Amino acid sequence: MSHSTQSATVPHPAGHSTEEIRRDMRRYLIIGVALMIGTGMTVWASLIDFGSREINIVAALIIASAKGFLVAGFFMHLISEKKMIYAVLACTGFFFLALMYLTLLSMAHGSVIQIR
Amino acid sequence: MEIPYSVKPRPDTGLYNAKVGIWLFLASEVMLFGALFCSYILLRVNAPDGMWPHHWLNIWLGMTNTIVLIFSSVTVVLSWASLKMGQFKRYKLYQGVTILCALTFLCIKSYEYHDKFIHYEVILTDGRIADGHIEKGQTTADTVALLGWWPKDEAALMDPPMGHPVEKIEIPRKQIKTMENYGPWHNTYTAIYFVLTGLHALHVLAGAIVIFAIWGPLAKVWEQDPERYINRVEVSGLFWHFVDLVWIFLFPVLYLL
Amino acid sequence: MESTTHDAHAPPHQEPGFWQKYIFSTDHKVIGLQYGITGLMFLFMGFCLMTMMRWQLAYPGHPIPIVGKLLFRVLGEDMVGKDAAGHVGVMMPGLYNSFGAMHGTIMVFLAIVPLAFGAFGNFVTPLQIGAPDMAFPRVNMVSYQFYFMGGIIMLASFFIPGGAAQSGWTSYSPLATVADMGTRPNGQTFWIIGMVFLISSSLLGAVNFITTIIQMRAEGLTWMRLPFFVWAQFVTGFLLLLAFPPLEAAAVLQLGDNLLHTSFFLPTGLVVSGQHLHVSGGGSPLLWQHLFWFLGHPEVYVLILPGMGIVTEIIACNTRKPIWGYRSMVYSVLTIGFLSFIVWAHHMYLTGMGTRIATFFQTTTMMISIPSVIILTSLFISLWGASMRFNTPMLFALGFLPMFGIGGLTGLPLGFNASDIHLHDTYYVIAHFHYVVAPGTIFALFAGIYYWYPKVTGRFMNEFWGRVHFALSFIFMNLVFMPMFIQGMAGLSRRMYDGGATYAAQDGVVGLSKQVIGLNIPISHAVWALGLAQLPFVINFFWSIRRGKKITSDNPWQATTLEWQTPTPPPHGNFEKPVEVFRGPYEYSVPGHATDFTPQNEPPTAAPAPHGNPLLS
Numbered sequence: 005m006s007h008s009t010q011s012a013t014v015p016h017p018a019g020h021s022t023e024e025i026r027r028d029m030r031r032y033l034i035i036g037v038a039l040m041i042g043t044g045m046t047v048w049a050s051l052i053d054f055g056s057r058e059i060n061i062v063a064a065l066i067i068a069s070a071k072g073f074l075v076a077g078f079f080m081h082l083i084s085e086k087k088m089i090y091a092v093l094a095c096t097g098f099f100f101l102a103l104m105y106l107t108l109l110s111m112a113h114g115s116v117i118q119i120r
Numbered sequence: 121m122e123i124p125y126s127v128k129p130r131p132d133t134g135l136y137n138a139k140v141g142i143w144l145f146l147a148s149e150v151m152l153f154g155a156l157f158c159s160y161i162l163l164r165v166n167a168p169d170g171m172w173p174h175h176w177l178n179i180w181l182g183m184t185n186t187i188v189l190i191f192s193s194v195t196v197v198l199s200w201a202s203l204k205m206g207q208f209k210r211y212k213l214y215q216g217v218t219i220l221c222a223l224t225f226l227c228i229k230s231y232e233y234h235d236k237f238i239h240y241e242v243i244l245t246d247g248r249i250a251d252g253h254i255e256k257g258q259t260t261a262d263t264v265a266l267l268g269w270w271p272k273d274e275a276a277l278m279d280p281p282m283g284h285p286v287e288k289i290e291i292p293r294k295q296i297k298t299m300e301n302y303g304p305w306h307n308t309y310t311a312i313y314f315v316l317t318g319l320h321a322l323h324v325l326a327g328a329i330v331i332f333a334i335w336g337p338l339a340k341v342w343e344q345d346p347e348r349y350i351n352r353v354e355v356s357g358l359f360w361h362f363v364d365l366v367w368i369f370l371f372p373v374l375y376l377l
Numbered sequence: 378m379e380s381t382t383h384d385a386h387a388p389p390h391q392e393p394g395f396w397q398k399y400i401f402s403t404d405h406k407v408i409g410l411q412y413g414i415t416g417l418m419f420l421f422m423g424f425c426l427m428t429m430m431r432w433q434l435a436y437p438g439h440p441i442p443i444v445g446k447l448l449f450r451v452l453g454e455d456m457v458g459k460d461a462a463g464h465v466g467v468m469m470p471g472l473y474n475s476f477g478a479m480h481g482t483i484m485v486f487l488a489i490v491p492l493a494f495g496a497f498g499n500f501v502t503p504l505q506i507g508a509p510d511m512a513f514p515r516v517n518m519v520s521y522q523f524y525f526m527g528g529i530i531m532l533a534s535f536f537i538p539g540g541a542a543q544s545g546w547t548s549y550s551p552l553a554t555v556a557d558m559g560t561r562p563n564g565q566t567f568w569i570i571g572m573v574f575l576i577s578s579s580l581l582g583a584v585n586f587i588t589t590i591i592q593m594r595a596e597g598l599t600w601m602r603l604p605f606f607v608w609a610q611f612v613t614g615f616l617l618l619l620a621f622p623p624l625e626a627a628a629v630l631q632l633g634d635n636l637l638h639t640s641f642f643l644p645t646g647l648v649v650s651g652q653h654l655h656v657s658g659g660g661s662p663l664l665w666q667h668l669f670w671f672l673g674h675p676e677v678y679v680l681i682l683p684g685m686g687i688v689t690e691i692i693a694c695n696t697r698k699p700i701w702g703y704r705s706m707v708y709s710v711l712t713i714g715f716l717s718f719i720v721w722a723h724h725m726y727l728t729g730m731g732t733r734i735a736t737f738f739q740t741t742t743m744m745i746s747i748p749s750v751i752i753l754t755s756l757f758i759s760l761w762g763a764s765m766r767f768n769t770p771m772l773f774a775l776g777f778l779p780m781f782g783i784g785g786l787t788g789l790p791l792g793f794n795a796s797d798i799h800l801h802d803t804y805y806v807i808a809h810f811h812y813v814v815a816p817g818t819i820f821a822l823f824a825g826i827y828y829w830y831p832k833v834t835g836r837f838m839n840e841f842w843g844r845v846h847f848a849l850s851f852i853f854m855n856l857v858f859m860p861m862f863i864q865g866m867a868g869l870s871r872r873m874y875d876g877g878a879t880y881a882a883q884d885g886v887v888g889l890s891k892q893v894i895g896l897n898i899p900i901s902h903a904v905w906a907l908g909l910a911q912l913p914f915v916i917n918f919f920w921s922i923r924r925g926k927k928i929t930s931d932n933p934w935q936a937t938t939l940e941w942q943t944p945t946p947p948p949h950g951n952f953e954k955p956v957e958v959f960r961g962p963y964e965y966s967v968p969g970h971a972t973d974f975t976p977q978n979e980p981p982t983a984a985p986a987p988h989g990n991p992l993l994s
Contacts, residue, residue: 032201064376068372079196079197088140103154107162111165111661112165124593125592148618155627155668155671163659166661167659171659303637305656308660315629
């Protein structure tokens, strides 16, 4: 049994043919490079004094989220996944946010949460 | 008896069993790490003014580890794609690199842990604070030898200036009021740092073991049932990417902010 | 699935040995029975702890009769003391606390969840969806083994120095960390490690259940054709999957506090018995409560939803009618699952979290009662105009309805933060949730045992003794828990070691009245009578395995769902040939049909069904 013919029959979320897989592999490499650059940017942004630590935190979290999106979206193929998985993850995300925000709100007295 | 859809996807969901299983498991992992992140935020928000430590960890080591993990994520996904094209040798190569990356990560992490365990904060009877790494060779029953500095107060210790001068410090034990290393008991920051990274390191270890098992001992499945083998690589890869994803958030949260 | 090709590849068929068949089995039915038997034993143990505590509450300071001396020998004089006359067998406060904490832990995590989810879920769910087994049979086995390990660790903690955990099943910090400072590891360490095993077991189980229900439904078994029991298990699976990890995280953090001297839940400046505690401080006791109740409240629905599922199956079968409002019940159970994640802080009104956030949780709490009421109402309406069969499973199912109703409705005053201030931490709370779980879920579990017993063993349980069991249990359950509402409203705290005697009214001192404290005695007698009332069940259970009335068909209750379409007992792999489903779950008394039930896999008569199932081959 030739492996290449076998593999052609394997369903693939992002394409079937060898050609498409090669294209995907190039894409993975580009994303890998983007992630490395993102890592550098996080460190760089954290070393800048914006005058307020809040801005550093927000910047770091935005970059981390963007990197997280690249990993989850492309490496984990969430960009083209099945409905069932979206549903599960949407629930999970909602409950995670509920846990975080409701807990935080119920423990932070007054309206402003001060960041240290 | 054969379990249906353990290899082929079920037509109406488009998924095979293990893929549903791993995503459900990852959902529970999101809640696990989510709860720990939540604890981190609360501990930080509750800390008294100026008493949350900054820059206690080596940014460059953390950054190296981030890059190692990202690199391993790329090799995982490339190995899976190679396998889909039937290139078993390239898969072996890529995934071998993944395993090496995992080991590198764990080595660097262990070094960082060790660094914290030999790092002491010493409060003297006259109220001065000394802070630094213990010099095992020169520490005796009478004196403690540190390679470190003299922060002017607790607040200075919470955010040590970068590149502060390091000197050799010798303190007679008689003058020491308390002496404590930077283990989890030191304060809530080191506590949550050790729990978050420790749990993450366990995940790295578990992921590396699974990837190695599929790569080495279970490689013959490729000959018997290639589709099942590709599924296994995909599922273990999803777990690995998740571990990478967690670290992408852990790095800025613990090292930078 | 073609058995012929399978056999061709397999080595010469060999009957698996005892160990492989019963101990390390991957068959969902055997695992279900393992869960069932272990769970029933823990149920019994949890009850025994309570019988001894009830003695202390009714007759504080008197030696426990019968077992007092035995306890003294086993647990030592720190735990079991002497009365004024020198008789050994008096329960000491530490032991009372241990028993209380372990009663809750054992009942919730080692008895009810394993029975409702592990036992019934494992045995019945794959059968009802027409699957040959669970999606991951080996994970299923590991899940049981984790549960078993967790149970052993919990039990072992009774016999270590200092005894078992003493800080309630909720293990609130900092109490849980400072309660027993003597030795480490202590009972609390064992509790945490045991919990980590139990949580891991539940997570593996939940992944397996959800995957099985999503992936392994038989051909034609669409979502809206699923029996309600399967829906209940599905939602329960999600609750376990997403609510347990935060408790696992919290357990890891508390383990740090316990063993590594971290201060996750220990505030700065904590003073214990007059001594400044030497910890770094800076932690938050409330964080534990949040993480605990984030599990704790969904857990309540983990306890009740499978019970609702069981009762629905039995009511449909014994009213010989379709369930009224099946769709609204399905949407309700989904709504319950969703809302149960955002109500948790109603356990924490008294922590001073502020009116704004308390109002939010009060609102969601009131909202979640709506779908519960819809389910209960649908079940009540299903009874309307039915010619019911009053067999033992049906009696227990009918007993469930009002009992759960009382439990649910008495929860409303606890959900309003104004009235909760008075009722918080009193016997009212105990009465409320025991009405939900004891005469609620446990009645449903009994109903399920009587109902599916013929499928497991091929014999019925004795009907007469089943009815005796039901009647006595029903009476004594109410005698136990109804007076607790009165005690609670009078202000009796649930944590009192002496049954409230410390706060008794005296001349010129306002306090608990004699009548309120006096209720402890009849309650305790009712508890012991309730224990005796289980004897008919225990004897019936074992006697019927060999002596019960034999069934004459694989479908002795003439039910419609798929578990009755297998041989009895179902073999490994369950169905003789792949199943195809053509109709909804509860087609009873369909006009024009020859029998008053139409099994789900019976093809429509008009158009003959194509044979076989290409997708399963």
